[in-house]
Amino acid sequence: MYKKTCKKIKSPHNRGDFLELLCKGAVSPQVGLSFFPHLVLSMFKTTFILISKRVLTHDVYELVYSCPDLVKDIPKPGQYVMFQLAPGLNRSYSLASFTTDSFTLVIKRVTEGKGSSIICNAEIGQVFSGMLPLGHFMLRDTVVSKCFIGTGTGFAPLYCQMLACTSLSLRVAFVFWVRNLVDSFYSSEIVSLWEQIVDFRYIPYLSREESPGFTQGYVIDWIIPGNIIEYEEFYLCGSPVMVKSAREKLASLWVENRRVFWEQF
Numbered sequence: 001m002y003k004k005t006c007k008k009i010k011s012p013h014n015r016g017d018f019l020e021l022l023c024k025g026a027v028s029p030q031v032g033l034s035f036f037p038h039l040v041l042s043m044f045k046t047t048f049i050l051i052s053k054r055v056l057t058h059d060v061y062e063l064v065y066s067c068p069d070l071v072k073d074i075p076k077p078g079q080y081v082m083f084q085l086a087p088g089l090n091r092s093y094s095l096a097s098f099t100t101d102s103f104t105l106v107i108k109r110v111t112e113g114k115g116s117s118i119i120c121n122a123e124i125g126q127v128f129s130g131m132l133p134l135g136h137f138m139l140r141d142t143v144v145s146k147c148f149i150g151t152g153t154g155f156a157p158l159y160c161q162m163l164a165c166t167s168l169s170l171r172v173a174f175v176f177w178v179r180n181l182v183d184s185f186y187s188s189e190i191v192s193l194w195e196q197i198v199d200f201r202y203i204p205y206l207s208r209e210e211s212p213g214f215t216q217g218y219v220i221d222w223i224i225p226g227n228i229i230e231y232e233e234f235y236l237c238g239s240p241v242m243v244k245s246a247r248e249k250l251a252s253l254w255v256e257n258r259r260v261f262w263e264q265f
Protein backbone atom coordinates (compact mmCIF):
# COMPACT_ATOMS: atom_id res chain seq x y z
CA MET A 1 0.00 0.00 0.00
CA TYR A 2 2.81 2.40 0.99
CA LYS A 3 4.84 1.57 -2.15
CA LYS A 4 1.75 1.91 -4.35
CA THR A 5 0.94 5.35 -2.90
CA CYS A 6 4.51 6.54 -3.41
CA LYS A 7 4.48 5.43 -7.05
CA LYS A 8 1.14 7.10 -7.75
CA ILE A 9 2.09 10.51 -6.33
CA LYS A 10 4.97 10.85 -8.80
CA SER A 11 2.35 11.97 -11.34
CA PRO A 12 1.41 15.67 -10.88
CA HIS A 13 -2.29 14.86 -11.37
CA ASN A 14 -2.20 12.25 -8.60
CA ARG A 15 -0.67 14.64 -6.10
CA GLY A 16 -4.18 15.95 -5.38
CA ASP A 17 -5.42 12.52 -4.30
CA PHE A 18 -2.37 12.13 -2.14
CA LEU A 19 -2.76 15.58 -0.57
CA GLU A 20 -6.44 14.85 0.06
CA LEU A 21 -5.39 11.71 1.99
CA LEU A 22 -2.90 13.80 3.90
CA CYS A 23 -5.56 16.39 4.84
CA LYS A 24 -7.79 13.57 6.10
CA GLY A 25 -4.89 12.15 8.14
CA ALA A 26 -4.89 8.91 6.14
CA VAL A 27 -1.23 9.37 5.17
CA SER A 28 1.42 10.49 7.64
CA PRO A 29 3.10 13.89 7.11
CA GLN A 30 6.48 12.09 7.17
CA VAL A 31 5.59 10.27 3.94
CA GLY A 32 4.52 13.55 2.36
CA LEU A 33 7.56 15.46 3.54
CA SER A 34 9.91 12.92 2.06
CA PHE A 35 8.36 13.43 -1.37
CA PHE A 36 7.07 17.02 -1.59
CA PRO A 37 8.42 19.15 1.28
CA HIS A 38 7.21 22.45 -0.22
CA LEU A 39 3.79 21.15 -1.21
CA VAL A 40 2.98 19.67 2.13
CA LEU A 41 4.27 22.35 4.44
CA SER A 42 2.55 25.34 2.91
CA MET A 43 -0.70 24.23 1.29
CA PHE A 44 -4.27 24.39 2.55
CA LYS A 45 -7.61 23.21 1.18
CA THR A 46 -10.18 25.84 0.25
CA THR A 47 -12.92 26.93 -2.15
CA PHE A 48 -12.83 29.73 -4.71
CA ILE A 49 -15.41 31.39 -6.97
CA LEU A 50 -15.04 32.32 -10.63
CA ILE A 51 -15.60 36.10 -10.80
CA SER A 52 -14.25 37.03 -14.24
CA LYS A 53 -13.58 35.28 -17.53
CA ARG A 54 -11.82 36.73 -20.57
CA VAL A 55 -11.08 35.03 -23.87
CA LEU A 56 -7.43 35.77 -24.74
CA THR A 57 -7.05 33.66 -27.90
CA HIS A 58 -9.01 30.93 -29.70
CA ASP A 59 -8.08 28.49 -26.90
CA VAL A 60 -6.57 30.48 -24.00
CA TYR A 61 -8.65 32.02 -21.21
CA GLU A 62 -7.92 34.40 -18.36
CA LEU A 63 -9.94 33.34 -15.31
CA VAL A 64 -10.14 35.31 -12.07
CA TYR A 65 -11.27 33.70 -8.79
CA SER A 66 -12.24 35.22 -5.49
CA CYS A 67 -10.55 33.36 -2.62
CA PRO A 68 -10.76 35.14 0.77
CA ASP A 69 -8.75 32.26 2.34
CA LEU A 70 -5.70 33.30 0.33
CA VAL A 71 -4.74 35.68 3.12
CA LYS A 72 -3.96 32.58 5.28
CA ASP A 73 -0.83 31.89 3.29
CA ILE A 74 -0.02 34.36 0.52
CA PRO A 75 1.51 32.46 -2.43
CA LYS A 76 5.00 33.06 -3.76
CA PRO A 77 5.29 34.11 -7.43
CA GLY A 78 5.55 30.89 -9.48
CA GLN A 79 3.34 28.72 -7.26
CA TYR A 80 0.17 26.96 -8.39
CA VAL A 81 -3.35 25.94 -7.36
CA MET A 82 -4.66 22.40 -7.68
CA PHE A 83 -8.33 22.07 -8.64
CA GLN A 84 -10.15 19.06 -7.25
CA LEU A 85 -12.77 18.71 -9.97
CA ALA A 86 -14.03 15.22 -9.11
CA PRO A 87 -12.64 12.16 -7.33
CA GLY A 88 -9.49 11.28 -9.26
CA LEU A 89 -9.73 14.42 -11.43
CA ASN A 90 -7.20 16.97 -10.14
CA ARG A 91 -5.60 19.63 -12.32
CA SER A 92 -2.87 22.13 -11.49
CA TYR A 93 -2.62 25.72 -12.77
CA SER A 94 0.09 28.29 -12.07
CA LEU A 95 -0.99 31.63 -10.67
CA ALA A 96 -0.55 34.39 -13.27
CA SER A 97 -1.18 36.99 -10.56
CA PHE A 98 -2.77 37.25 -7.14
CA THR A 99 -3.91 39.64 -4.44
CA THR A 100 -4.66 38.84 -0.80
CA ASP A 101 -8.14 37.55 -1.71
CA SER A 102 -8.13 36.64 -5.41
CA PHE A 103 -6.01 34.99 -8.07
CA THR A 104 -5.83 34.94 -11.86
CA LEU A 105 -5.06 31.97 -14.09
CA VAL A 106 -4.21 31.73 -17.79
CA ILE A 107 -5.46 28.40 -19.06
CA LYS A 108 -5.39 26.71 -22.44
CA ARG A 109 -8.58 24.77 -23.13
CA VAL A 110 -7.23 21.48 -24.43
CA THR A 111 -9.41 19.79 -27.06
CA GLU A 112 -11.02 16.81 -25.33
CA GLY A 113 -9.20 17.76 -22.13
CA LYS A 114 -11.13 16.50 -19.12
CA GLY A 115 -10.07 19.21 -16.69
CA SER A 116 -9.38 22.35 -18.72
CA SER A 117 -12.75 22.11 -20.51
CA ILE A 118 -14.66 22.03 -17.20
CA ILE A 119 -12.68 25.00 -15.90
CA CYS A 120 -12.82 27.08 -19.10
CA ASN A 121 -16.54 26.35 -19.69
CA ALA A 122 -17.52 27.35 -16.13
CA GLU A 123 -20.01 30.18 -15.63
CA ILE A 124 -19.30 33.23 -13.46
CA GLY A 125 -20.25 32.36 -9.86
CA GLN A 126 -19.23 28.68 -10.10
CA VAL A 127 -17.52 27.46 -6.94
CA PHE A 128 -14.48 25.14 -7.09
CA SER A 129 -12.55 23.22 -4.47
CA GLY A 130 -8.81 22.96 -4.46
CA MET A 131 -5.51 23.32 -2.68
CA LEU A 132 -2.95 26.11 -2.68
CA PRO A 133 -0.35 27.48 -2.61
CA LEU A 134 1.68 24.62 -4.06
CA GLY A 135 5.01 24.13 -5.77
CA HIS A 136 8.64 25.08 -5.48
CA PHE A 137 9.11 26.95 -8.79
CA MET A 138 9.38 30.21 -6.88
CA LEU A 139 11.04 33.50 -7.67
CA ARG A 140 14.27 33.66 -5.70
CA ASP A 141 14.56 36.47 -3.20
CA THR A 142 17.72 37.85 -4.80
CA VAL A 143 18.45 41.25 -6.30
CA VAL A 144 20.25 39.96 -9.40
CA SER A 145 19.41 40.07 -13.12
CA LYS A 146 16.80 37.51 -14.17
CA CYS A 147 15.93 35.93 -17.51
CA PHE A 148 12.50 34.32 -18.03
CA ILE A 149 12.14 31.84 -20.90
CA GLY A 150 8.78 30.29 -21.74
CA THR A 151 6.37 28.77 -24.23
CA GLY A 152 2.55 28.75 -24.42
CA THR A 153 0.77 28.69 -21.06
CA GLY A 154 4.17 28.44 -19.39
CA PHE A 155 3.57 32.18 -19.55
CA ALA A 156 1.51 32.21 -16.33
CA PRO A 157 4.12 31.61 -13.60
CA LEU A 158 6.77 33.63 -15.44
CA TYR A 159 4.43 36.61 -15.73
CA CYS A 160 3.66 36.36 -12.01
CA GLN A 161 7.38 36.33 -11.24
CA MET A 162 8.06 39.30 -13.53
CA LEU A 163 5.29 41.28 -11.82
CA ALA A 164 7.22 40.83 -8.58
CA CYS A 165 10.33 42.25 -10.30
CA THR A 166 8.56 45.58 -10.93
CA SER A 167 9.23 46.60 -7.33
CA LEU A 168 12.98 45.98 -7.69
CA SER A 169 15.64 47.67 -9.75
CA LEU A 170 16.71 44.72 -11.90
CA ARG A 171 17.69 43.78 -15.42
CA VAL A 172 14.96 41.46 -16.73
CA ALA A 173 14.54 39.61 -20.03
CA PHE A 174 11.43 37.76 -21.19
CA VAL A 175 11.97 35.34 -24.06
CA PHE A 176 8.66 33.84 -25.13
CA TRP A 177 7.43 31.58 -27.92
CA VAL A 178 4.08 30.76 -29.48
CA ARG A 179 3.41 29.14 -32.87
CA ASN A 180 1.37 31.84 -34.63
CA LEU A 181 0.43 35.46 -34.07
CA VAL A 182 -3.13 34.38 -33.16
CA ASP A 183 -1.67 32.42 -30.21
CA SER A 184 -0.09 35.51 -28.60
CA PHE A 185 -1.83 37.30 -25.73
CA TYR A 186 -1.35 39.84 -22.87
CA SER A 187 0.36 42.39 -25.16
CA SER A 188 -0.86 45.36 -23.08
CA GLU A 189 0.28 43.62 -19.87
CA ILE A 190 3.74 43.18 -21.42
CA VAL A 191 3.82 46.89 -22.30
CA SER A 192 2.94 47.63 -18.69
CA LEU A 193 5.86 45.47 -17.50
CA TRP A 194 8.13 47.32 -19.90
CA GLU A 195 6.95 50.63 -18.39
CA GLN A 196 7.51 49.45 -14.82
CA ILE A 197 10.79 47.55 -15.07
CA VAL A 198 13.68 49.94 -15.66
CA ASP A 199 15.77 47.51 -17.71
CA PHE A 200 13.29 45.17 -19.45
CA ARG A 201 13.87 43.29 -22.70
CA TYR A 202 11.04 41.40 -24.40
CA ILE A 203 12.07 38.93 -27.11
CA PRO A 204 8.97 37.26 -28.60
CA TYR A 205 9.33 34.32 -30.99
CA LEU A 206 6.91 32.89 -33.56
CA SER A 207 7.81 29.61 -35.22
CA ARG A 208 5.20 29.30 -37.94
CA GLU A 209 4.99 32.76 -39.47
CA GLU A 210 6.77 36.07 -39.79
CA SER A 211 5.41 39.19 -38.13
CA PRO A 212 6.91 42.61 -37.31
CA GLY A 213 8.33 42.73 -33.78
CA PHE A 214 8.68 38.94 -33.56
CA THR A 215 11.73 36.83 -34.27
CA GLN A 216 11.02 33.73 -36.30
CA GLY A 217 12.20 30.54 -34.62
CA TYR A 218 12.33 29.08 -31.11
CA VAL A 219 13.37 30.41 -27.72
CA ILE A 220 16.29 27.97 -27.70
CA ASP A 221 17.84 30.01 -30.56
CA TRP A 222 18.16 32.95 -28.15
CA ILE A 223 20.34 30.99 -25.73
CA ILE A 224 23.76 32.00 -26.99
CA PRO A 225 26.72 33.37 -24.99
CA GLY A 226 26.22 37.00 -26.13
CA ASN A 227 22.63 37.03 -24.81
CA ILE A 228 22.85 35.02 -21.61
CA ILE A 229 25.99 36.71 -20.31
CA GLU A 230 23.88 39.59 -18.98
CA TYR A 231 21.72 37.40 -16.70
CA GLU A 232 22.45 35.73 -13.40
CA GLU A 233 19.30 33.61 -12.91
CA PHE A 234 17.19 31.71 -15.47
CA TYR A 235 13.53 30.75 -15.00
CA LEU A 236 12.15 28.27 -17.55
CA CYS A 237 8.53 27.21 -18.00
CA GLY A 238 6.64 25.49 -20.79
CA SER A 239 6.63 22.21 -22.66
CA PRO A 240 8.92 19.43 -21.39
CA VAL A 241 10.77 19.47 -24.73
CA MET A 242 11.57 23.17 -24.47
CA VAL A 243 12.56 23.00 -20.79
CA LYS A 244 14.86 20.02 -21.40
CA SER A 245 16.53 21.66 -24.43
CA ALA A 246 16.93 24.99 -22.63
CA ARG A 247 18.47 23.35 -19.56
CA GLU A 248 20.87 21.37 -21.74
CA LYS A 249 21.86 24.43 -23.74
CA LEU A 250 22.42 26.54 -20.62
CA ALA A 251 24.50 23.74 -19.10
CA SER A 252 26.58 23.49 -22.28
CA LEU A 253 27.29 27.23 -21.91
CA TRP A 254 28.56 26.72 -18.34
CA VAL A 255 25.51 28.13 -16.57
CA GLU A 256 25.53 26.31 -13.22
CA ASN A 257 22.41 24.34 -12.16
CA ARG A 258 22.03 26.53 -9.07
CA ARG A 259 21.18 29.48 -11.36
CA VAL A 260 18.46 27.64 -13.33
CA PHE A 261 14.86 27.11 -12.06
CA TRP A 262 12.15 25.36 -14.04
CA GLU A 263 8.63 23.97 -14.26
CA GLN A 264 7.23 21.95 -17.15
CA PHE A 265 3.73 20.94 -18.19
Ligand SMILES: Cc1cc2nc3c(=O)[nH]c(=O)nc-3n(C[C@H](O)[C@H](O)[C@H](O)COP(=O)(O)OP(=O)(O)OC[C@H]3O[C@@H](n4cnc5c(N)ncnc54)[C@H](O)[C@@H]3O)c2cc1C
Nearest residue numbers: 012091092093094106107108110113114115116153156265
Ligand atom coordinates in the same frame (compact mmCIF):
# COMPACT_ATOMS: atom_id res chain seq x y z
C1 LIG B 1 2.48 22.64 -11.84
C2 LIG B 1 1.61 22.75 -13.07
C3 LIG B 1 1.17 24.01 -13.49
C4 LIG B 1 0.37 24.12 -14.63
N1 LIG B 1 -0.04 25.35 -15.03
C5 LIG B 1 -0.80 25.48 -16.13
C6 LIG B 1 -1.22 26.78 -16.57
O1 LIG B 1 -0.90 27.81 -15.97
N2 LIG B 1 -2.01 26.84 -17.68
C7 LIG B 1 -2.39 25.72 -18.38
O2 LIG B 1 -3.11 25.85 -19.37
N3 LIG B 1 -1.99 24.49 -17.99
C8 LIG B 1 -1.23 24.34 -16.88
N4 LIG B 1 -0.85 23.08 -16.47
C9 LIG B 1 -1.35 21.90 -17.20
C10 LIG B 1 -2.69 21.46 -16.61
O3 LIG B 1 -2.52 20.97 -15.29
C11 LIG B 1 -3.35 20.31 -17.41
O4 LIG B 1 -2.42 19.27 -17.58
C12 LIG B 1 -3.86 20.76 -18.76
O5 LIG B 1 -4.84 21.80 -18.60
C13 LIG B 1 -4.55 19.57 -19.51
O6 LIG B 1 -5.52 19.02 -18.66
P1 LIG B 1 -6.88 18.43 -19.27
O7 LIG B 1 -7.57 17.70 -18.17
O8 LIG B 1 -7.66 19.47 -19.97
O9 LIG B 1 -6.39 17.40 -20.37
P2 LIG B 1 -6.26 15.82 -20.17
O10 LIG B 1 -7.63 15.23 -20.12
O11 LIG B 1 -5.34 15.56 -19.03
O12 LIG B 1 -5.53 15.41 -21.52
C14 LIG B 1 -6.23 15.32 -22.76
C15 LIG B 1 -5.23 15.17 -23.89
O13 LIG B 1 -4.62 16.45 -24.14
C16 LIG B 1 -3.19 16.34 -24.12
N5 LIG B 1 -2.69 17.62 -23.54
C17 LIG B 1 -2.50 17.91 -22.24
N6 LIG B 1 -2.06 19.19 -22.11
C18 LIG B 1 -1.98 19.69 -23.36
C19 LIG B 1 -1.58 20.95 -23.89
N7 LIG B 1 -1.17 21.97 -23.10
N8 LIG B 1 -1.65 21.12 -25.24
C20 LIG B 1 -2.07 20.13 -26.05
N9 LIG B 1 -2.44 18.89 -25.61
C21 LIG B 1 -2.39 18.68 -24.29
C22 LIG B 1 -2.92 15.14 -23.22
O14 LIG B 1 -1.66 14.57 -23.54
C23 LIG B 1 -4.07 14.20 -23.59
O15 LIG B 1 -3.78 13.49 -24.76
C24 LIG B 1 -0.03 22.94 -15.34
C25 LIG B 1 0.42 21.69 -14.91
C26 LIG B 1 1.23 21.60 -13.80
C27 LIG B 1 1.69 20.22 -13.36
